Amino acid sequence: MRAFGTDFAVPPGYLNTPSVGIPPAPVAAAVAESVERWRTGAIRPAEFDPWVARARAGFARLLGVGPGDVAMGASASQLVANVAAALPAGTRVLAAGGDFTSVTFPFAANPGVTVTEVPLDVLPSRVEGHDVVAVSVVQSADGRIVDLPALRAAAEAAGAAVLLDASQAAGWLPLDVAWADWVVAAGYKWLLSPRGSAWLAVRPDARERTRAVAANWFAGEDPWATVYGLPLRLAGDARAFDLSPVWLAQVGAAVALEYLGGLDLAQVAAHNVGLADSLLEKLGLPPRGTAIVSLEADPGRSAAAGIVSSVRAGRVRVGFHLYNTADDVERVLRAFE
Known part of the structure; x- marks a missing residue:
């Protein structure tokens, strides 16, 4: 996929940047x-x-x-x-x-x-x-x-x-x-x-x-x-x-x-936080203004829904970065259905 002016080989549902960020193609x-x-x-x-x-x-x-x-x-x-x-x-x-x-x-x-x-x-x-x-x-x-x-x-x-x-x-x-x-x-x-x-x-x-x-x-x-x-x-x-x-x-x-x-990090933050807060809003939770979201969820169910995330402090942790989209938000929501 292409995002913020470069290419990423990131699979849908990859929300594990707080653990491992995915490099742009020129880095790799x-x-x-x-x-x-x-x-x-x-x-x-x-x-x-x-x-x-x-x-x-x-x-x-x-x-x-x-x-x-x-x-x-x-x-x-x-x-x-x-x-x-x-x-x-x-x-x-x-x-x-x-x-x-x-x-x-x-x-x-x-x-x-x-x-x-x-x-x-x-x-x-x-x-x-x-x-x-x-x-x-x-x-x-x-x-x-x-x-x-x-x-x-x-x-x-x-x-x-x-x-x-x-x-x-x-x-x-x-x-x-x-x-x-x-x-x-x-x-x-x-x-x-x-x-x-x-x-x-x-x-x-x-x-x-x-x-x-x-x-x-x-x-x-x-x-x-x-x-x-x-x-x-x-x-x-x-x-x-x-x-x-x-x-x-x-x-x-x-x-x-x-x-x-070379990026405008204010735009990056707006993108990342926008996706994270959108997820919280659709789950009926208040926005938090950060790119990382910690959820009470079944890790097995999240993985079955195609979400790559981590478990931290007993909760499922997801993070939104340059290469994430609204489709990733929807994928998380489907795991809660």
């Missing part, structure tokens, strides 16, 4: 070409450096930050660990109850840190008395969106640092998050990139509060000059927190992020 083609070069021995390591740079710049553009403020990694939790491991003993972290554990586990794994969970809807009002707030912009389980303006105001008033996980938001929700100390996102969901791609935006004044827990050759100022020997010599910007790249993932991410960066 770029990865396939690299696989063929690998298969035939034509590949050279340095040829992936431009892909990494393109993907980094694409993510930076989506967040409204500079490429030098973005670290590249393989997963959200691995990048969050650069923040969590740097926190000194006695740090008090505030989190949303039931948030995805890639956000909370890295902090809980630091024995000197206390993590307190509160309901998402009251989180901004509980910031006082905490040093760091770590929360997903959009909740994985049910699509609820944190009140970002209220959180920003509360954090600034309390002097608290903020880490945002945009894995369920970046790619469909226009984001004004450059104010946050750290913003992380995995690429394989709404960003339509291969798994093994993720990024962490680090505000310049937060670099000294971030630790390179997986310091490696690629995190050097000139990676090809830091492949052997000491002393430690990391890049002077957020690239100091880079992981050695997952090559094929970066190829796909470069193409996907450039494609998404």
